[in-house]
Amino acid sequence: MKAGITGEKDGLEGIVWNVLGQTYTPKIATENVMLWYAELPAETFVPPHIHATQDEWISVLTGHLEVDFGPDTHKAGPGDVIFMPKGQPHGVFNRSGATATAMFGVAPMRGLFELFKSIHNVGDPGEVVRLAAQHEIEFLPPPS
Numbered sequence: 425m426k427a428g429i430t431g432e433k434d435g436l437e438g439i440v441w442n443v444l445g446q447t448y449t450p451k452i453a454t455e456n457v458m459l460w461y462a463e464l465p466a467e468t469f470v471p472p473h474i475h476a477t478q479d480e481w482i483s484v485l486t487g488h489l490e491v492d493f494g495p496d497t498h499k500a501g502p503g504d505v506i507f508m509p510k511g512q513p514h515g516v517f518n519r520s521g522a523t524a525t526a527m528f529g530v531a532p533m534r535g536l537f538e539l540f541k542s543i544h545n546v547g548d549p550g551e552v553v554r555l556a557a558q559h560e561i562e563f564l565p566p567p568s
Contacts, residue, residue, distance in 0.1 A: 472515030487524025535559035
């Protein structure tokens with residue numbers, strides 16, 4: 425890592441991914457951590473899943489997100505930080521009716537960068553689930 429500032433819309437090597445209707449802009453990708461800026465339009469979501477080998481966190485910048493931890497749902501707004509330790513089932517939903525922005529992070533990075541490359545612009549959620557399984561992420565059935 426070198427000193428400097430990366431602008432809000434600037435990503436590593438100009439990368440911007442479209443993942444299930446959300447925009448992910450990677451900011452840091454090292455062996456130890458991956459950090460990305462995310463824009464989550466209204467009604468988009470990160471399907472329920474488990475990271476077996478990574479801790480994950482989200483810092484909400486604008487808007488509101490809901491996080492499902494198994495049967496419990498928690499709401500988060502600007503300034504809130506959501507912690508999802510490895511092995512903790514979680515899904516992230518924007519049910520607010522407006523776009524939300526957040527900084528997501530995982531540690532260690534493991535295969536997440538490669539996963540995002542492989543699911544960029546994949547429109548079939550089933551294919552996203554299949555590819556995620558190859559990168560140590562287990563998707564769960566959607567909440568009822």
